[in-house]
Each structure stands twice: as C-alpha cells, then as structure tokens.
Amino acid sequence: MTETKTSENRPSETRNGIIGRPIDRIDGPLKVTGGATYAYENALEGTAFGYILGAAVAKGRIAEIDTAEAERAPAVLLVMTHRNAPAQPDFGPAVTPTVPEVFTRARPALNSERVRYYDEPVALVVAETFEAARAAAGLIRVRYDEEPGVYDLSGHMADAYAPKRTNAGFETDSVIGDFESAFAAAPVKIDATYRTPFEHHNPMEPHATLAAWSGNELTIHTSAQTLANFRAGVASTLRIPPERVRIVSPFIGGGFGSKLIAHADTILAALAAQVLQRPVKIALTRQQMFANAGHRAEMIQQVRLGAATDGRLTGIAHDVWAATSSFEEYCEQTAVFARSLYAAPNHATRHRLVPLDINRGEWMRSPGEAPGMLAFECAMDELAERLGLDPIELRIRNEPAQDPERGVPFSTRNLVTCMEEGARRFGWQRRNPTPGSTREGRKLIGYGMAAAIRPNYIGAATARVAIDRDGRVTARLDMTDIGTGSYTILTQIAAESLGLPISSVKVELGDSRFPRTAGSGGSWGAASAGSALHNACNALKERILEAAQSSEASPLRGANATEASFADSEVRIGQRSASLADLIRRIAPDGFEAEGSVAAGAVTQSYKAYSQHSYGAHFAEIAVDCDTGEIRMRRMLAVMGAGRILNAKTARSQIIGGMTWGIGAALMEQTVLDPRYGHFVNHDLAEYHVPINGDVPEMEVVFLEEHDDKANPLGAKGLGELGVCGAGAAVANAIYNATGVRVREFPITLDKVLPALPVIAI
Amino acid sequence: MQSFTYERAASAEQAAAAVAARPDAKFISGGTNLLDLMKLEIERPAHLVDISRLPLDRIEETAAGGLRVGAQVRNSDLAADPRVRSRYPMLTQALLAGASAQIRNKASTSGNLLQRTRCPYFYDRNMPCNKREQGSGCAALQGFNRMHAILGASEACIAVHPSDMAVAMSGLDARIETISPGGETRAIPIGDFHRLPEATPHVETVLGHGEMIAAVTLPPPPPGRQVYRKVRDRASYAFALVSVAAIVEKSGDRIRSARIAMGGVAAKPWRATEAERMLAGAAASDGAFTDAAEAALAGAIGHGGNDFKIPLAKRTMRHTLAAAVESA
Ligand SMILES: Cc1cc2nc3c(=O)[nH]c(=O)nc-3n(C[C@H](O)[C@H](O)[C@H](O)COP(=O)(O)OP(=O)(O)OC[C@H]3O[C@@H](n4cnc5c(N)ncnc54)[C@H](O)[C@@H]3O)c2cc1C
Ligand code: SF4
Numbered sequence A: 001m002t003e004t005k006t007s008e009n010r011p012s013e014t015r016n017g018i019i020g021r022p023i024d025r026i027d028g029p030l031k032v033t034g035g036a037t038y039a040y041e042n043a044l045e046g047t048a049f050g051y052i053l054g055a056a057v058a059k060g061r062i063a064e065i066d067t068a069e070a071e072r073a074p075a076v077l078l079v080m081t082h083r084n085a086p087a088q089p090d091f092g093p094a095v096t097p098t099v100p101e102v103f104t105r106a107r108p109a110l111n112s113e114r115v116r117y118y119d120e121p122v123a124l125v126v127a128e129t130f131e132a133a134r135a136a137a138g139l140i141r142v143r144y145d146e147e148p149g150v151y152d153l154s155g156h157m158a159d160a161y162a163p164k165r166t167n168a169g170f171e172t173d174s175v176i177g178d179f180e181s182a183f184a185a186a187p188v189k190i191d192a193t194y195r196t197p198f199e200h201h202n203p204m205e206p207h208a209t210l211a212a213w214s215g216n217e218l219t220i221h222t223s224a225q226t227l228a229n230f231r232a233g234v235a236s237t238l239r240i241p242p243e244r245v246r247i248v249s250p251f252i253g254g255g256f257g258s259k260l261i262a263h264a265d266t267i268l269a270a271l272a273a274q275v276l277q278r279p280v281k282i283a284l285t286r287q288q289m290f291a292n293a294g295h296r297a298e299m300i301q302q303v304r305l306g307a308a309t310d311g312r313l314t315g316i317a318h319d320v321w322a323a324t325s326s327f328e329e330y331c332e333q334t335a336v337f338a339r340s341l342y343a344a345p346n347h348a349t350r351h352r353l354v355p356l357d358i359n360r361g362e363w364m365r366s367p368g369e370a371p372g373m374l375a376f377e378c379a380m381d382e383l384a385e386r387l388g389l390d391p392i393e394l395r396i397r398n399e400p401a402q403d404p405e406r407g408v409p410f411s412t413r414n415l416v417t418c419m420e421e422g423a424r425r426f427g428w429q430r431r432n433p434t435p436g437s438t439r440e441g442r443k444l445i446g447y448g449m450a451a452a453i454r455p456n457y458i459g460a461a462t463a464r465v466a467i468d469r470d471g472r473v474t475a476r477l478d479m480t481d482i483g484t485g486s487y488t489i490l491t492q493i494a495a496e497s498l499g500l501p502i503s504s505v506k507v508e509l510g511d512s513r514f515p516r517t518a519g520s521g522g523s524w525g526a527a528s529a530g531s532a533l534h535n536a537c538n539a540l541k542e543r544i545l546e547a548a549q550s551s552e553a554s555p556l557r558g559a560n561a562t563e564a565s566f567a568d569s570e571v572r573i574g575q576r577s578a579s580l581a582d583l584i585r586r587i588a589p590d591g592f593e594a595e596g597s598v599a600a601g602a603v604t605q606s607y608k609a610y611s612q613h614s615y616g617a618h619f620a621e622i623a624v625d626c627d628t629g630e631i632r633m634r635r636m637l638a639v640m641g642a643g644r645i646l647n648a649k650t651a652r653s654q655i656i657g658g659m660t661w662g663i664g665a666a667l668m669e670q671t672v673l674d675p676r677y678g679h680f681v682n683h684d685l686a687e688y689h690v691p692i693n694g695d696v697p698e699m700e701v702v703f704l705e706e707h708d709d710k711a712n713p714l715g716a717k718g719l720g721e722l723g724v725c726g727a728g729a730a731v732a733n734a735i736y737n738a739t740g741v742r743v744r745e746f747p748i749t750l751d752k753v754l755p756a757l758p759v760i761a762i
Numbered sequence B: 001m002q003s004f005t006y007e008r009a010a011s012a013e014q015a016a017a018a019v020a021a022r023p024d025a026k027f028i029s030g031g032t033n034l035l036d037l038m039k040l041e042i043e044r045p046a047h048l049v050d051i052s053r054l055p056l057d058r059i060e061e062t063a064a065g066g067l068r069v070g071a072q073v074r075n076s077d078l079a080a081d082p083r084v085r086s087r088y089p090m091l092t093q094a095l096l097a098g099a100s101a102q103i104r105n106k107a108s109t110s111g112n113l114l115q116r117t118r119c120p121y122f123y124d125r126n127m128p129c130n131k132r133e134q135g136s137g138c139a140a141l142q143g144f145n146r147m148h149a150i151l152g153a154s155e156a157c158i159a160v161h162p163s164d165m166a167v168a169m170s171g172l173d174a175r176i177e178t179i180s181p182g183g184e185t186r187a188i189p190i191g192d193f194h195r196l197p198e199a200t201p202h203v204e205t206v207l208g209h210g211e212m213i214a215a216v217t218l219p220p221p222p223p224g225r226q227v228y229r230k231v232r233d234r235a236s237y238a239f240a241l242v243s244v245a246a247i248v249e250k251s252g253d254r255i256r257s258a259r260i261a262m263g264g265v266a267a268k269p270w271r272a273t274e275a276e277r278m279l280a281g282a283a284a285s286d287g288a289f290t291d292a293a294e295a296a297l298a299g300a301i302g303h304g305g306n307d308f309k310i311p312l313a314k315r316t317m318r319h320t321l322a323a324a325v326e327s328a
Helices: A028-032 A068-072 A100-104 A130-137 A154-159 A179-185 A227-238 A264-276 A286-292 A369-387 A391-397 A415-426 A486-498 A525-550 A580-587 A605-609 A648-667 A727-739 A750-756 B012-020 B034-039 B075-080 B082-087 B089-096 B101-106 B109-114 B165-171 B273-279 B286-296 B309-326
Strands: A048-054 A060-066 A076-080 A121-127 A141-146 A174-176 A188-196 A208-214 A217-222 A245-248 A280-283 A299-307 A313-325 A346-356 A443-455 A461-467 A473-476 A505-508 A564-567 A570-573 A576-579 A592-598 A613-625 A631-641 A698-703 B005-008 B025-028 B047-050 B059-061 B067-070 B175-179 B185-189 B212-218 B225-231 B242-251 B254-263
Touching: A048 A130, A048 A264, A048 A286, A060 A121, A068 A076, A068 A130, A076 A130, A076 A264, A100 A227, A121 A130, A121 A264, A154 A346, A179 A299, A179 A313, A179 A346, A188 A369, A208 A264, A217 A227, A217 A264, A227 A245, A227 A264, A264 A280, A299 A369, A313 A369, A369 A391, A369 A443, A369 A648, A369 A727, A391 A415, A391 A443, A415 A443, A415 A613, A415 A631, A415 A698, A443 A631, A443 A727, A461 A525, A473 A486, A486 A505, A486 A525, A525 A564, A525 A570, A525 A580, A525 A592, A570 A580, A576 A580, A613 A727, A631 A648, A631 A727, A648 A698, A648 A727, A727 A750, A750 B309, B012 B025, B012 B047, B012 B175, B012 B212, B025 B034, B059 B082, B067 B082, B075 B082, B075 B089, B075 B101, B075 B109, B082 B089, B089 B165, B089 B225, B089 B242, B109 B165, B109 B212, B165 B225, B165 B242, B165 B254, B225 B309, B242 B309, B254 B273, B254 B286, B254 B309, B273 B286, B286 B309
Parallel strands: A048 A280, A217 A245, A313 A346, A473 A505, A631 A698, B005 B047, B025 B047
Antiparallel strands: A048 A121, A060 A141, A076 A121, A174 A346, A188 A299, A208 A217, A208 A280, A299 A313, A443 A613, A461 A473, A461 A592, A564 A570, A570 A576, A613 A631, B059 B067, B067 B212, B175 B185, B175 B212, B225 B242, B242 B254
C-alpha cells in the first residue's frame, strides 16, 4: 500500500484546494493514445533524414575520408564532413568564463579533422529516407591517424587538478576549522574510499531534432529541457541572433539532465537544413547516446569522519576525484552537500578532476548528491556501526541548529522528523544491528537507511496568463514538461489562483516564443515556473479588479477591493459578486493579459538569509540469496520534507522514480570505459542495466506537511531529485546489514558480495 | 543496415534452396536477433528468405512419447504449452527466464537456438573480434569479459552462447531436425549442434549454408525432477551470468541418475557429464552435490572479469541439485 500525504493549502487569497490534489496528468490521455507529438514524430513537407557516422577511434585526426560511394548511393542528398560543413566558431576553451556560458557556448559539429572522443560525429548523411541515409553512412571510408589517449581515472590520478569552480558555480574546496588536526585527535574514525562508475541517463526518448528554415528564421522541434539554453547554443554555433531561432518542445520523453544543452542532432539538423534548404530530421541512436549525450563521470571518493565516543562529529572531510573531458571541463558538485548536512566544527571538502579523452560529463539526475551521498551516507553507516550507535541516532546527534557552512538559519529542515517518522512506519526497530545475522530460508535479510538533502534552486522565470471573454484562461511560458507533471501542476496553480475549475485553464509550454523560464532541471522547475505563474495570476487578478471597480460596464463598479476574492468561478468584492466570465465579457471583450516573474534564487534576499534545502529519509529492505549472491529489493520507504506539495500524485511519481534511480545506482548501473580503446563498452540497453519492473519493490512515499514561506510565494521546494539522494546508500547499507560485506565499489553486483557469503549447509 | 532483397518462402525445401543459391542469403524467423545485428551491420545479408510463415509452428506428439516442436513455434507458445509445462517444466522455466514477453512472442524456436553471442565487442564494428571478422583479434580476452566463457573457450574467442532455452534442451537431450536444399533431412543431437570456437569462432554450428532447422524433437521426459535456475544481474530481462538445468532422479536416499547442463559458461550449452556420472548412485547429500559441482567446473578458466563465474557456477549447481532433490 502506498500512502501519500500532502500539505494543506495555506495560501492566503484563495482556498479552493486545487493545489496539492492528486489529479491525473493533464497530458496523460494524449501520451497514452499517441496524441502527444515527440520531436522525431513531427512531419513537415519535404523532410529529409540524417544519419550520423561516429568516429571509430577515441583520439587522433581524420587522415582521409572517402565519401564518394555514399554520395552515389540511392536517395542521398548530402554527405557532410569537416571538409564541407558550414563554417562554425571554434569550440573554444575547456572552461567558459562564466557559468551561464556553459549552456550558451557554441558547440560546433563536423568543424575539424580532430577526433576528441570515440563516436564523435565525423560525417552526416542526409537522404530521402532514414534507411537510405543509414545505409549510405555504412559506405563512408575513414582512415584515422590515431593518437594515444588517456582513458582511465585510477591510472592517472597524478594528473588530477583543482578546477576553478564546480557545476552550478559552487566553490571547488571548502574549509571550516582544521579538519586534519581534528581527525588526528578523534577517538573514533572512518576513512573509507568509494568508487562510483560512469553512468548514462538513457531517457526513453532519444535526442532528436527536426530543423526547418524559413528565410533566415530557424525552427527547431526537439526534445529539450531548457529552451533558452538550446536557443542560445544554436544561435552561437550558427552565428545568428537568438531571436531568429525558435525552439519547440512540447513533449519530452525524459531528459534527466541530458537535454539541458543542444547536442549533435540539433546542430547538424540545423546545418543540413540550411545547406539543403529543406527540413532535416536527425535522431541519435541509442548507441550514439552513450558517447554523444553526456554521462555521469566515474569518481573516487574518500570520506573521512572523526567523532567523539558519544557520536558527535568532530570532523567531516569529503574528497572527490572525478574523470572529466580533456576539452571541456565538467565538475559535478559531489561533495557540496556535505558542507551543510551535518554539524561538525571542522569541515573540509575538495573536488579534483582527471582529464580523459572522452566527451564531457553532463548534469545527471541529482548532480552532486546522487554519487556523493551514495558514498557519504554509507560512511555514516560505517561510523554508526563503529560507534555502536543506531544510524538514525548518529544523525540526530549531529543535527545542526543552523547551516554549518553558511551560518544562516534553515528556511525549513525536518530531517529528524523524516527519519523518526520513517523509522516508525518502516518498523526500523526490527532491524538487527548485527550484520549478516538475519536469515529467512536461504536468503539473508537486511535493513538500511540514509538521509536525503537537495538544495532548493529557483531560476529566473516569467509567465504570461490571459483570460478571454468566455472566462477561459491560457497560461504560456517556455517551461517544459519532461514527464514530471509540469502541465498539471501549472494548471492547478492557475486554477486555484483564479478560482476556476481546471477545465477552464489551458497551459501551453515548450515554445521559445513564450516568456522565458529556467526550464526543467535541478528540480527547480515547479518552484520557479510555478511561482512566476502564481505572480502572473496575481497581476491578472489585479487588472481584473481594477477594471471591475472602474469600468462603466462592470456589475461590480465602485466595490471595495480590499476584500476581493476569486473562487468558484466568481469574483467577490466585499458583499458583491459576479461570475468571472460574465464580468470579463462586460469589462474586457478582448480579454486581459498579465505577466509575472520570479528572480533567480541566488539573487534574492531570502536566499541569502536562509539555507534552503529539501530533506528526506530513505529506508530499504533487501534480500541476498546465500547461494548466488543475487540481491533483490523487498521494500522501500521515503519520508520527505520538501515544502508544499503541489500535486500529491505527480510528486509521488517523482519520488518513486528517484528511488528507482537509487536502486539502479546501488545495484546495476555502470558504463564500462575500455582503457585501451576509450569507448563505452556496454553501450546499449541490453548491456547497460537499469532497474526493470521486477527490480522495483513495493514503495511507500510520505510527504510531511510543510510550507516554506522563505522559498517562494507558493511555499514549494525542489522535489524530484530528492528521491534519488541517499536512496542508493540506503540500499547499500541494507546489503551490509544483510551480509556483513561492505562493498565500496558501485554498483554492488553479486560478484562483489559472493566471495564473502557463507556456504550454508543444505 | 545495408539494403537487401526479400522473399517469403513457400515451403521448407524451397526456403532451403533459396538460401543455398546465394552465399549472401540468410533465413529470417522472428528477426529479433538478426534485425538488430543487421542494423549495426554486424550481419550484412543481401537477401532474406522469410520462413516465419511456414507451417512449422506445431507441437506434436512423437511415436516415442516425446514432442516434436516446429522451428516456427514461438518461445511464448512453447513455454505455455500444457504438455511442455507438465512433462518438460525445465524448458518452460528456461524460456520464461529469457528475454522479455514481447521478444518471446516473436522469437522462434530455431532463431533462439541460432541467436548469436552478446559479447559487446562483437556488437561494435570498430573493435577487433575474430567472430565478426576473422583474424582481427579478440578484444574481450584482455578486456571487459565479465559475461564471458569459463569453459571450452579458446584464445581466439571467449564468447558465450546466450540462450536459456538451449540449455534446458541440452539437459533434455533434444535433437535438431534439419532440411537441406536437396530435401534431405538429418537429426543432430543438440550436444553436437553448436561448435566450440577453437580457431574458427565465426563457425558456430554444424549447419551447412542453406540447411534449415525444421523442428526440435524432445525425447520422452527422463525420470526425475527438473529445475532450471538462472542467475542474473537483475530480476528479469538480463542474460544469464550462469544458469543450471538439472534433472535428478532419486531412489530412496540415493540418486539414481542426474542430468546437468550449464548456460552462460561456454559457446554452447554445457553438459556436465563428469558430474552426472559421479552423482549416479551417490547419496543425495550436500557433499555429493558439492563434489559434482567441483567436478563440473574442474576445467574452468577465468579471464579476469569473469573469474567469479567459477565459484558462482559451483554454488548455483550445488543449490540447484539440492532443489531438484528437495522437490522430488
Ligand atoms: C534485449 C534482448 C534480451 C534477450 N534476452 C534473452 C535471454 O535472457 N535469454 C535468451 O535465451 N534469449 C534472449 N534474447 C534472445 C532471443 O531469445 C532471440 O533474439 C530469439 O530467440 C531469436 O529468435 P528469432 O526467431 O527472432 O530469430 P531471428 O533473429 O529471426 O534469427 C536468428 C538467426 O537464426 C537463423 N535462423 C532462424 N531460423 C532458422 C531456421 N529455421 N533454420 C536456420 N536458420 C535459422 C537466422 O538466419 C538468424 O541468423 C534476448 C534478445 C533481446 C533482443
Ligand atoms: S570473445 Fe569472441 S565474440 Fe567477443 S570479441 Fe572475442 S572473438 Fe569476438
């Protein structure tokens, strides 16, 4: 059984209770009936089809490329290589001067004979059909001058360097107090090194683009999480003003951070469409996505914890060495959360990078916390055992009164409640603290838990909302719905604010012609776009009220506006009321329109004055087969304190999705980089394992009642990625509890536990 | 994928003749393996002969008391057949442990036997692979070989045969009936059907070009309990790390006879004949199962990434034998 509890509605103005309700996704029927058009499904008159040929080596230069046979192949329209691709800017330095430029920089394709990573595009074939393009790509002969490359992290630790910043602009290192001395003096210590592997996002929908030019205006139908980034990136690469680029992405089959920037499908479709003067469609194949659409980098993480015998932490250090690309830096903020999760007088975190000849890592669901907490929350479990303390008790003893890094109060922090509530619901007291000692038949059973933390980001966003003479509301913003439920929650926000049923509200997303938002990423979407829309609705209501009081035609003319409300499709001012539709028809036959905005979190006063994070606690029960070492989930529970819940159903879906990612990270997800050839070996979904239905157990999700009035006008906070944070560590800790084997190299596959499993008599 | 021509066969003889007529022709059944390989240009047939609609989709009783399974019987239909479920439960278990429901609905009996290895270097045309390109080398030998063979491999190739169904059929002593272009037929014991790699890993079976599988015959079910145990990295939709098919016949506290086949360990379903011999007449005890498992893996060789398969196969066999006895 799954229980989902959501917060009450507390906003002041209207209380018709639409926000928070577990209503079904508004786009659901379209999706299940095939009515939602995904990028590659768009059809335009005269569309040609592209197929990308990738490099067969990971480093070197193209010595010779023979395209003659491909050009002669049936139905081929164009074979594009570095020799004939339209001019583009050079890629530029590995690090951009500012963080936003990471998203907007030019990402040229086919602009050099250099090969920087395995499967980098070396040619594009465009033909009348997809099949013809693919077949012709197989006829291109390429000779490479191969150069030796560097493809393994652990073999090149000596090349590690300190980047200038981590992703999202966080400081590379942090120091509070004197960790080394505190650690040396600590009576109880943990010094553990964990390894987390390369991972790939693998959204169900591949990266795909249909590009079409009309004069010098370019329209791009693609699968994008953040339209403004795509627009800027395409404009920089093509050297045209962003205003001439329109990005359309109404439906997205998952992104998980791999669709925050434009990739080769988009750039090459735009270039080929320009050359051919007809629409061109390109999708990356599943195999190509492994090299060309980002990944989470492999990492080595050392966690050191020093504690007094009562469990109070005296020192926390988290050092991370991650693989990066030699030509474009990406430093996941893996240790950043450790700066503010637990109290300790001495803190130190560091990020170091080892450049490899691979493509750049990208933002992958819960960047930072996902790999970081996998290591750190296991180390906490190790410490609890060393101290003879319950893991929850250890965390409670280290609960900070204010943000340990910044010294500011928390906006809300209910981590302890999450853990206590979770323990009660999960039956945590049944956990046997002695590892390897609970058996059911030929299965070893274990319980594990871990904390979750994820920062609350707010991105700058604007929304436009219009009401027409029939009282129908349309909200427009360039926000995206990547499967998370944006359409639905935004509809709920507008409906509640304007006192209308959801059937009267239409939300239109995914078009760069609409007002700009920060899109979907970093779990900032709901709070950012939602707050902008909330403010837009307030502005609209003001306009309506103003006109209602002043307009000659208004039935509410002269009413006292201080007690105005919008509810049940009516406007009420003082004792007088009128139907909203009727009112608009009389006072504004052409309807009204208004905009609302929010500023980026980092620049707001509230963000400076308060530490803003979402918190949670994960619990897992697993079973390990004594004979084979197979690890299977039995059940999971997450208790989350993440501000106001906007839709109990979509919120739960986000969390169980995240928990499933936790299972994947703990048990199976790993892309193997071959140190000899520099290619990802298991680059398809048969060999790269993500959890399938059978791996996902019963999951319970509980939301604490919270309303974070410091975060934004809605009181909501980032939620989606919180489900991942710590979930994998809870699984890993359960495996330790079941077996007594502490595997510090993820994923924890059966071969890693098998040698230590006892041979139990038959 | 290179373009190809296509014809739908009218009869088994005609299909065999059509493939035999062209060195670059191939049969296609469900296409669940062949088409994937063609998309990646690992297979590049210029002509396909579609045999999926030939009337070879029946499961019939044989005079000897066994079953004759047509080559075009779908994996899902074979698994669900009541006679298979009751008399050859191990075969149903193996089929249902393979692939996904959608793939099983499409996959044929013959295609399953002839599916090619999942070695990831075989799947990447830029990598050296003797099986794909003779003489180019074997990237897996020194590479990522977690899924690879521990028995019967060679320096030239350490790939495994991925089928679950074939492992159960091996334990059941199935025979593979073929038809050749001239119309002649033969029945090949499953143990002789797949070839070990030796120096020619690209030659995977004893079939001649144009020789078509018409059916698989199962002899009457042997006495004893049947168990198929597949060990894998996730709960479903993953190839076997190792699998064990065991049939154990007990008499009192003793084992009268045992048949054991292993999957995920070699380029073919691997019969553990030495272990079978040791178990015949032995006490049904943990010690006997352990010794049998030791014997079965005596010649096993790991290649680094797959070293764990040796103890895993032993533990799985011991446990599966015990399970077969317990359920007896
Ligand atoms: C993602 C995925 C996961 C899978 N997991 C598993 C698994 O866990 N366990 C497992 O056992 N299998 C698994 N499979 C493989 C699946 O069982 C095979 O793809 C299927 O059995 C092949 O049957 P088919 O009829 O589609 O063969 P096809 O693809 O049509 O043919 C395969 C080969 O057999 C030849 N052929 C077919 N019929 C004949 C005939 N009658 N005579 C001569 N030659 C013939 C073809 O020419 C071709 O070379 C998986 C497949 C996929 C794609
Ligand atoms: S193991 Fe066999 S299939 Fe794999 S690379 Fe080596 S030769 Fe090729």
